[in-house]
Amino acid sequence: MERQDGLRSVGSHDRAIPDALAACFRQGWANTGLKLPPLPGAAYAAKRRAAVSERFPNERIVIPSGGLKARSNDFDYTFRPHSAFIHLTAEQGTQAVPDSVLVFEPTGTGHSVTLFTRPRSPRDGGPNGTEFYRDRQYGEFWVGRRRTLSETADAFGIEAAARGELERALGADVPTRVLRGEDASVDALVPPAPGPEAELRTFLSELRLVKDEWEIEQLRTAVESTVAGFHDVAGELRHATGLARGERWIEGTFNRRARLDGYGLGFETIAAAGAHACVLHWMRNDGPVRDGDLLLLDAGVEADSFYTGDVTRTLPVSGRFTDVQRRVYDLVFAAQSAGIAALRPGARFSDFHNAAIRVIVEGLDSWGLRPGGTELAHDSTLYGRYTVCGTGHMLGLDCHDCASARNENYVNGTLEAGHVLTVEPGLYFQPDDLTVPEELRGIGVRIEDDFLITDDGSVCLSSGLPRSADEVEAWMASLR
Numbered sequence: 018m019e020r021q022d023g024l025r026s027v028g029s030h031d032r033a034i035p036d037a038l039a040a041c042f043r044q045g046w047a048n049t050g051l052k053l054p055p056l057p058g059a060a061y062a063a064k065r066r067a068a069v070s071e072r073f074p075n076e077r078i079v080i081p082s083g084g085l086k087a088r089s090n091d092f093d094y095t096f097r098p099h100s101a102f103i104h105l106t107a108e109q110g111t112q113a114v115p116d117s118v119l120v121f122e123p124t125g126t127g128h129s130v131t132l133f134t135r136p137r138s139p140r141d142g143g144p145n146g147t148e149f150y151r152d153r154q155y156g157e158f159w160v161g162r163r164r165t166l167s168e169t170a171d172a173f174g175i176e177a178a179a180r181g182e183l184e185r186a187l188g189a190d191v192p193t194r195v196l197r198g199e200d201a202s203v204d205a206l207v208p209p210a211p212g213p214e215a216e217l218r219t220f221l222s223e224l225r226l227v228k229d230e231w232e233i234e235q236l237r238t239a240v241e242s243t244v245a246g247f248h249d250v251a252g253e254l255r256h257a258t259g260l261a262r263g264e265r266w267i268e269g270t271f272n273r274r275a276r277l278d279g280y281g282l283g284f285e286t287i288a289a290a291g292a293h294a295c296v297l298h299w300m301r302n303d304g305p306v307r308d309g310d311l312l313l314l315d316a317g318v319e320a321d322s323f324y325t326g327d328v329t330r331t332l333p334v335s336g337r338f339t340d341v342q343r344r345v346y347d348l349v350f351a352a353q354s355a356g357i358a359a360l361r362p363g364a365r366f367s368d369f370h371n372a373a374i375r376v377i378v379e380g381l382d383s384w385g386l387r388p389g390g391t392e393l394a395h396d397s398t399l400y401g402r403y404t405v406c407g408t409g410h411m412l413g414l415d416c417h418d419c420a421s422a423r424n425e426n427y428v429n430g431t432l433e434a435g436h437v438l439t440v441e442p443g444l445y446f447q448p449d450d451l452t453v454p455e456e457l458r459g460i461g462v463r464i465e466d467d468f469l470i471t472d473d474g475s476v477c478l479s480s481g482l483p484r485s486a487d488e489v490e491a492w493m494a495s496l497r
């Protein structure tokens with residue numbers, strides 16, 4: 018009998034395997050090797066690897082994909098590799114292999130790059146020979162087939178080796194930078210180098226700022242699916258009003274589109290009806306969707322290539338905005354329009370935020386709102402109480418992309434052709450905010466679209482969705 022205990026990957030409820038059955042499992046399998054074409058983004062990933070190689074000559078660079086994370090007991094969350102690993106390999110959703118590690122080994126004239134990975138479960142009875150039928154985390158009969166090493170090399174255009182070889186490969190004494198914090202067993206093999214490793218993280222993040230043509234195509238695909246998800250939801254709004262937890266119906270409707278078209282969600286869906294819209298990241302989604310309320314939906318489909326959309330619409334559940342809802346909506350719309358008009362190469366990243374905020378401040382001022390009451394001197398920054406967060410962010414493999422880029426190249430930097438970003442002003446009047454008239458309390462509005470900076474301006478990738486209040490109402494009416 019084989020051991021049942023001590024292995025997380027074998028459940029306590031799994032039955033023992035008699036020796037005869039183990040012998041039976043070892044034989045009688047057809048050869049089902051594949052000749053895989055290169056991954057669609059492989060040539061672009063090769064250029065990015067060349068940039069890494071050029072930036073860090075004579076150093077070893079180690080980029081782990083990360084591994085499985087336990088959800089509970091022996092069930093794991095769906096695996097998603099680290100975005101830097103995806104960017105440098107062009108790995109695709111359902112094929113991604115946990116615990117892979119990309120290693121750039123200096124050769125004197127550049128680097129040789131090897132992808133250490135878990136190959137297809139062997140069937141030959143050697144080491145790991147029972148994995149395919151016994152291992153619920155990695156076994157082919159449990160979670161599906163992985164590529165063999167030669168299939169991996171063909172798909173990525175990178176030399177492939179078994180993950181078990183990694184320790185030996187990292188053994189020689191070479192200056193090494195690891196993308197640390199993604200794989201504890203890799204981190205343990207290399208002494209930390211905090212400064213150089215922070216520099217690596219920054220470089221990899223900034224390498225993602227300007228998207229190449231393949232990435233732009235992926236983002237277009239992700240945003241198209243996101244737009245389709247919003248149309249799905251609009252078609253289900255009436256149904257959601259009849260349910261105790263209508264927000265969950267909205268979430269589920271969007272999630273169905275995300276799984277159908279892509280790998281899944283780029284971030285947890287925010288389905289916020291009524292005053293929940295005043296909670297910026299309302300992801301509990303356990304409330305009702307009532308006639309007369311607004312529904313704020315902030316959601317994104319992550320494509321199979323892991324690029325994601327990020328769009329927000331605020332819809333009147335009844336189909337028509339009330340006067341006060343429309344007043345708030347129109348101001349956010351005007352702010353977004355001003356932000357969009359500020360998008361062009363050479364503009365500062367802060368320009369679109371400042372343009373949008375100026376419109377919001379002037380609008381709120383004209384309404385006579387005084388957030389500081391009589392206690393504080395009137396000051397336009399106090400309107401931040403109602404708008405709270407920044408007006409947009411870079412978008413790509415991560416919803417909040419390029420998060421480790423230096424300020425001078427991102428928030429204090431300049432827009433360039435190939436940047437992709439969101440413009441998403443909002444107004445959020447908390448239900449208990451005594452500084453605003455009662456009619457405004459509990460109203461939250463955000464409008465968010467995704468933009469590609471071009472040589473002479475910008476294009477909206479999410480233009481397949483109605484944006485103005487009139488367009489939104491016409492859209493709702495067309496669904497009745």
Ligand code: GLY
Nearest residue numbers: 284315316327416
């Ligand atoms: N869509 C969520 C966010 O941008 O924070």
Ligand code: MN
Nearest residue numbers: 327439441465
């Ligand atoms: Mn966003």
